[in-house]
Amino acid sequence: xxxxxxxxxxxxxxxxxxxxxxxxxxxxxxxxxxxxxxxxxxxxxxxxxxxxxxxxxxxxxxxxxxxxxxxxxxxxxxxxxxxxxxxxxxxxxxxxxxxxxxxxxxxxxxxxxxxxxxxxxxxxxxxxxxxxxxxxxxxxxxxxxxxxxxxxxxxxxxxxxxxxxxxxxxxxxxxxxxxxxxxxxxxxxxxxxxxxxxxxxxxxxxxxxxxxxxxxxxxxxxxxxxxxxxxxxxxxxxxxxxxxxxxxxxxxxxxxxxxxxxxxxxxxxxxxxxxxxxxxxxxxxxxxxxxx
Ligand SMILES: [Zn+2]
Numbered sequence: 001x002x003x004x005x006x007x008x009x010x011x012x013x014x015x016x017x018x019x020x021x022x023x024x025x026x027x028x029x030x031x032x033x034x035x036x037x038x039x040x041x042x043x044x045x046x047x048x049x050x051x052x053x054x055x056x057x058x059x060x061x062x063x064x065x066x067x068x069x070x071x072x073x074x075x076x077x078x079x080x081x082x083x084x085x086x087x088x089x090x091x092x093x094x095x096x097x098x099x100x101x102x103x104x105x106x107x108x109x110x111x112x113x114x115x116x117x118x119x120x121x122x123x124x125x126x127x128x129x130x131x132x133x134x135x136x137x138x139x140x141x142x143x144x145x146x147x148x149x150x151x152x153x154x155x156x157x158x159x160x161x162x163x164x165x166x167x168x169x170x171x172x173x174x175x176x177x178x179x180x181x182x183x184x185x186x187x188x189x190x191x192x193x194x195x196x197x198x199x200x201x202x203x204x205x206x207x208x209x210x211x212x213x214x215x216x217x218x219x220x221x222x223x224x225x226x227x228x229x230x231x232x233x234x235x236x237x238x239x240x241x242x243x244x245x246x247x248x249x250x251x252x253x254x255x256x257x258x259x260x261x262x263x264x265x266x267x268x269x270x271x272x273x274x275x276x277x278x279x280x281x282x283x284x285x286x287x288x289x290x291x292x
Pocket of ligand 1: 097116
């Protein structure tokens, strides 16, 4: 069975200890399966990006021993592929143009977009492109969280694929690129668990394969918020502090020996790949030992 995994950071800032969870888990899961581990820079939202962050992320991964296969895929170079996918969906009659403003949507008082603009099936100016979602339950089996079921029409409604400002939505880019990179296994944070059903539906519409999914527990601040760049999680230090790899593996429920705490990244990862046990990953989110 061939395996291709990936890590797909957003260059809005450097990697932090929380992002190391997805990096290490996706890396170990791929390497333990004898598979490839690809890197994709999800740089489709320039206003949110930090100059130099993409380079810094590559240096961080390298310093922590997380070596990727092949060339890095940069989403800012993938415009034609995203446009082609939108064109296919338009030809199939699966998308429409939505001019609803934020205020319009807020006034509806519902989190699920109710399909107001569905009649607008040809391009309009200053409009978002939405994917019409069905009134049926989408099911998948997460390797950690088990069977999942979601009726997109009830939960979020029609999914934005291209924003009003012309930027491509994450949902479109991630689906097109997971297929382009032949990803068989997506290993990522549980904050994206509820994005998966919409991605699977989009895969169906584009005639693309659905990968296996493994969502990971999140590292939280003491106040329960997710450790993220937005909540000022500290950057992964350079030069590398390998003990952070050791702590990440502990967080992932792996029974790594204490005497590896001060080993090199290569030795820690070598142990982690040989002993990788996804069944030991806890389902509950954990607290960061770092100051918030
Ligand atoms: Zn609308």
